[in-house]
Amino acid sequence: MSRKLQVACAAMGVCVILVGASMAVVMSERIPDIGHLTRDPTAVAEVPWWTGVLSRLTNLCWAVAATVNLVAARASVPSRRQPLLLLGVLSAAFAIDDAMLVHETVMPNLGVPEEFVLATYALAGLVLVRSWSGSWWRTQVGAAFFTGAAMLAVSVAADAFGATALLLLEDGAKLIGVLAWCFCGVWAYSDLSLEGPPNAPAGRN
Numbered sequence: 001m002s003r004k005l006q007v008a009c010a011a012m013g014v015c016v017i018l019v020g021a022s023m024a025v026v027m028s029e030r031i032p033d034i035g036h037l038t039r040d041p042t043a044v045a046e047v048p049w050w051t052g053v054l055s056r057l058t059n060l061c062w063a064v065a066a067t068v069n070l071v072a073a074r075a076s077v078p079s080r081r082q083p084l085l086l087l088g089v090l091s092a093a094f095a096i097d098d099a100m101l102v103h104e105t106v107m108p109n110l111g112v113p114e115e116f117v118l119a120t121y122a123l124a125g126l127v128l129v130r131s132w133s134g135s136w137w138r139t140q141v142g143a144a145f146f147t148g149a150a151m152l153a154v155s156v157a158a159d160a161f162g163a164t165a166l167l168l169l170e171d172g173a174k175l176i177g178v179l180a181w182c183f184c185g186v187w188a189y190s191d192l193s194l195e196g197p198p199n200a201p202a203g204r205n
Contacts, residue, residue: 021037054172059099061175062091062098063091065181065182066092068088068186069084069087069091069184070089072084072188072192073088075189076188076192080188082131083132083134084184084185086127087185090125090128091178091181094121102117103117132145140187141184141187141191144180145180145181147177147180148180148184149177150177151174152177155169155170155171155173155177
């Protein structure tokens, strides 16, 4: 896909989102005005700016993790492309889920049980771990991935208990895990820069 086509697709996507938001306001009695879809939730709810700040930072990191890992996947050698691609796609899915409460609210409202969505995520996580257990097992990039996976597992376990006292552990561990996955893509791309482009001819001594 050419760069001009990529820009055109991005612009078209933005237009579709804006048109869809406008139609939602017209069609839904639950949406008072377009600002409820376009403005920051803290402004709409008229709550202090720091409300949910850790959640918003985590969601930003999910987006960063998706971006850097997908970019690194595109530039990577074939043997390491799939793990980065899977990590980037799963991070993007989690970014959308966290931002829009997909598994907590959206899917149950559509008749899909929350447990089914979580089971799907768990299965995707197992596939991801398996893909990362090969070429990067003993590298710095691999250490970042498995550290992130461990922290996210701690977050899920804390969430399962549902205790208010564990909220800081749940959300703090999630943020640390997502940051670790950001470093996966950054370090993988950095390693590629040091090694040279894929299939590059070896330099002369």
